[in-house]
Amino acid sequence: MQEPTLDRRTRYTVMVIREAFFELFREVGFNKMTVADICRRADINRGTFYLHYEDKFALLDALIDEALEAAPPLEGNAQASLCQRAPANDEYLMLYADDEVFSRIAARVIEQGAQQTVPSIMERTGLSEQDAYLLFVHNAYGNLAVNRLLGWKRGPEFDRAQTLLNLYSSGGMAALRNRA
Template structure:
């Protein structure tokens, strides 16, 4: 019972630390955020912070990795159940449901590589699907096509997130799907 209570306190402390960093990053990039800033915002001492994270960059990396892993699981479930047809929608729905984190991480103060990492989760599945549909086409063409569609999708999602996510996830996903529906072998 004591272990469970301690574990609960650790989870709470980490949540407060993470939320404090995200709040600070609404105003400035990680390079301008110090551990002292985070500790003040979280109302904790530096020893508490350092018992969980080495620095503010490790903390940010931890937040990004959690988001990435959550979305990777969403992609895995979607690909296993329905193929890629609902993938854009499921990703957009997840982003909207986690808008507080995504608005910060996908903003100019966040890491531009994170959204790219997320959209490349389905890379192998899509390449395999395209190869099965057009066996005579070169692998490089498929990779180039995926890069083209992924970067276009990244731009649309960033614009959507940074403009306040006024459109529904379904509308954004439908746009992405329509814009990327051409296949590289036509």
């Protein structure tokens, strides 16, 4: 996506593209949606769409990034990783719950979280960067899968699951740190 300006027309165009995307997402899903469908629904021409996004995948990635950025941290855990943060609204929840989009969300979470988390794992365990990355991917996918299973619904069950997953990860880290 090109660098957005704060121009009113640009904000409006991005908003109508976003609204059209989510309407079509509800109706036909991501795989069946085309750029032409989005443009018709948003009442814009394809050239206007391509000024903002390379293709529907770039639009999806921008929306995933927006969802990840908006995801509130867990109570009492402002440092919770992206895979532990529930979607901030129903549109984002729709993305997180969709089978077609889940692996793309996981890939974005891993891409965004690896730079910060992998060095921390290396420091806590003494593992190589490659091995720490493997553990990070395992934990990220596991957290996402469990939270998806729970429907990303905040509450006691979600909080209990996060506590359990954190204990499991911490125990594994401690075992790796203490290995001979």
